[in-house]
Amino acid sequence: MRLPLIFVLTTVMIDAMGIGLIMPIMPNLLVEVQGGSLADAAIWGGILSTAFAVMQFLFSPVLGSLSDAYGRRPVLLISLFIMALDYLVMALAGSLWLLLIGRLVGGITAATHATAGAYIADISKPAEKAANFGLLGAAFGAGFVLGPLIGGLLGEMGTRAPFYAAAVLAGLNFALGWFVMRETVTDDTRRAFDWRRANPFGAFRAMASIPGIKGLLWVYFLYSVAIYVYPAIWSYFTAEQFGWQPQMIGVSLAIYGISMALVQGWLLRHVVRWVGERRTVIWGQVFDFVAFGILAVITSGNLALALIPISALGALVQPALQGLMSRAVADNQQGELQGVMTAVHALSMVVSPLMMTAAFAQFSDRDTAYYLPGAPFLLALVLMIIGCLVFLRTRPSVT
Structure with missing residues (x-):
């Protein structure tokens, strides 16, 4: 299973890289395509990002259910093939509407995270699920770090270069999967596709x-909305509170991505073995309490950098939750479950930026009654506490 696992993890990494690869060049690309100001480009950038997230929300359960019915292999391979073509279309796009169509299709093909999670559930023993889901998180973290770095470098060659690179990566991974991916859905675990359950x-x-x-x-959901405070306002918060420039902001995000990959790819399996999945979730939430509380009032940039590894320990929560839920559903529902989880995460990506940026704008305005740029972290802390209270009252049956 080593090569198929590498293929699945690479697929997740490419999903994360594909987003980050194009982020550095999107402002210049949008100005190039439509003309106008950077402010106009920012509006369209928000539209494209929202369109991507909405498609992920709508289609993650569809792809997850399709993989329960027809297998993980065809869903992953077809999605990668369409993804490669989609990036080529975006590389050649000369209008905003074509870019929008490209992002809509990209959101659908990137919904394969659900199928990747179902594959991990298929090959994992019950006690190994949380740790193996951590590998998915580590792969996503690696893509989160590599994407913007590579995209920034390729952006020096032109606004279209990152799209061509993303297309090549998706195409190469498609070729790898074609030769090494083996189906894990059997006749015993196959479940008929039902549109009523696929939405x-x-x-x-x-x-x-x-x-x-x-x-x-x-x-x-509460965890996802809270934790999305980092990508939603980190750049604005650190520029306002610490006076950081883009290079320093990029370095801090890279440190966070690397720390998160280490937590989910290495530390998680040891923590789960020591304290179990439930306590791992609780400890991860506690680390988030500490990080959010300090970031809400912190004024030292150096202390913020030192706090990043502690913040990354909150990444223990997601794979441990995945493991608990995966153990509570039948083998023929793994794709459906992962689809729902990916849809919930996509919904949080729509909700959280609106909440967090509104809180930041309200409390960072110079005319505000109470100046507190870290207010979004207090909001995230409240959401995390509510989530922890709900978790303590919930005990699913596990195998």
Whole structure:
């Protein structure tokens, strides 16, 4: 299973890299395509990002359910093939509407995180699931670090270069998967595709009917909204509070990505073995309490940098939650579950930036009654505390 696992982890990494690869060049690309000011480009950039997240929300359960019915292999390979073509279209796009279509299609193909998670569940023993889900998180963290770095370098060659690079990466991984990926869905675990359960709302209702899962999904949503405070306002917060320039902001994000990859790829399996999945979730939330509380009032940039590894320890929560939920559902529902979780995460990516940036704008304005640029972290802290209370009251049946 080593080569298939490498293929699946690489797919997740490319999903993360694909987003980061194009971030450094999007402002210049949008100005190049439509003309106008950087402010106009920012508006369209927000539209493109929201369109991507909405498609992930809508189609993650669809791809997850399709993988339960037809297998992980065809869903992953077809998505990668379309992803490669989509990046080529975006590389050649000469209008905003074509870029928008490209982001809509990209959001659908990037919804394969659900299928990748289902594959991990297929090959993992119950006690190994949380640790192996951590490998997915580590792969995503690696992509989060590498994407912007490579995108920035390639951006020096032109605004279209990162798209061509993303297309090549997706194409090469498609070729690898074609030769090494083996199907893990068997006749015993195959489940017929049902549109009523494949849409995000129907899939959520189906999962919520399983004892304990509904509460854990709410915990996962609250956690995702809270933790998204970092990508939502970190650049603005550190520039306002510490006077950081883009280079320093990039370095801090890279440190966070590397720390998160180490936590989920290495530390997690040891923590789960020592204290179990439930306590791992609680400890991860405690580290988030500490990080959010300090960041809300901190005034030292050096202290903020030193705090990053502690902040990254909060990454223990997600894979441990995934492990608990995966153990509570049947083998023929793994794709559906992972689809629901990916949809919940995508929904948080729509909700959180709106909440966090609004809080930052309100409390960082020079005319505000109470100046506190770290206010979004207080909001994240409240959400995390609510999630922890819900988690303590929820006990799913596990195998």
